Amino acid sequence: MSNNTYTSPNLVLLSFILIFSPALLPITYCHERCHPSDKRALLEIKKSANVPNWNPRTDCCESWPGVVCDDATNRVTTLSSVVVDDLDGQISLSIGNLLYLKRLSYVTLPRLIGPLPPTIAKLENLEVLEIRATGLSGPLPDIFGSMKMLTILDLSDNKFSGSIPSSTPHAPNIGFVDLRSNKLHGQIPKQFGEFKSKGVIHLYLSSNNLSGNLPATLANSNFDTIILSRNMLEGDASMLFGTNKSIGFVDLSWNKFEFNLPNVRIPRNLSFLDLSHNMITGEIPHVWIQSNLSYLDVSYNKLCIFICNIA
Structure with a gap:
């Protein structure tokens, strides 16, 4: 075998x-x-x-x-709702x-x-963080300044409380910050006059509980858009303006700002300006009538003249 x-x-x-x-x-x-x-x-x-x-x-x-x-x-580079x-x-x-992840969008x-x-x-690769109109609450962690690729931060219309994360403007590429319609309180951090980005800056902080004076560092900033309406901010906001600025859209309405309007020199590019419902004094400079403003509201202040719209 x-x-x-x-x-x-x-x-x-x-x-x-x-x-x-x-x-x-x-x-x-x-x-x-x-x-x-x-x-x-x-x-x-x-x-x-x-x-x-x-x-x-x-x-x-x-x-x-x-x-x-x-x-x-x-x-995975995008996570969206x-x-x-x-x-x-x-x-x-x-x-x-x-x-x-480059984009996180929960809306x-x-x-x-x-x-x-x-x-x-x-x-570290996140470019867009958009968490808008949710039920998220609690204080915001101060983490955004270390995010090197972040360009857009939109945390609007939530229930976040506490202070504004101060390091946010130190993110080297950030150009859009929207924290409006939350429950944030306290002062605007001085770092918000120290944006590291070399590009256009859009800042939205309206409809919160912010208070106190604007930081002096904002005099060095050059926003394209700044919206601070419906807070409890006070004092002088004229440092936002100047003929050397390129700002185009400003809404400071419904605060407690108090400064003399004739001392304000508006930028050439400014097309929208809402200063209503404050305690601003003086009269509207005649040169404003010949400016590029397409919308001007200075109602409910302590001015000598009232103008609502410029055609």
Whole structure:
């Protein structure tokens, strides 16, 4: 009898099928673009905020609403609520593990509650942070100044309280800061006259509980837009103006500002100016009538002349 072992060809074929057949492998290891660490973070976010339409059995890069991946790296670069009806819960601390995220946009989600996670500071590639019209509350962490790629910070129409994060203007590329319609209080930090960005600056701080005088450093700033309306700010705001400034839109209405209007020299580019509901004195300089202003409201002050619109 021969000592050679005989192996049936059918057995070999069956073994090959069992080991190598893609149909028998878990789907997460075949053809899935989503990076494992990104998917883990997204599943934690799903759990914390009750995201209704993210199926863990499917590829997050291909079929999860609001998730966009880079075609080259397959890393998650955008997380958005645009196509999600509503979220109910909180933003997970795991948001900070989406290290390649460039845009985070949660808009009109009144049942999204809790604080803004400080782990957002880990997102070194984040360019746009837009969390608007949600139920988020509590103090804002002072983390934005260290975010080197951040250009747009929109945290408007939420329930954030406490003071304004002072380091925000030190983010080297930030040019748009919108913190209006919250419950922020205290003074505007002096750092808001020290923006590091060399580009155009838009600042929106209206409809909060801000108080006190404007920091003197604002005299050195050159905003394109500044809206401080509906606060309790007081004192002299004339440092925002000057013929050497390029500011185009100013709304200081519904505060307690008190300064002499004839001393104000408006910039050439200024087209919108609302100073109404303050305690400003003097009279409107005649030169303003010949300026580029298309809208001027100085009503409800202590002026000698009232003008509402300039055609």
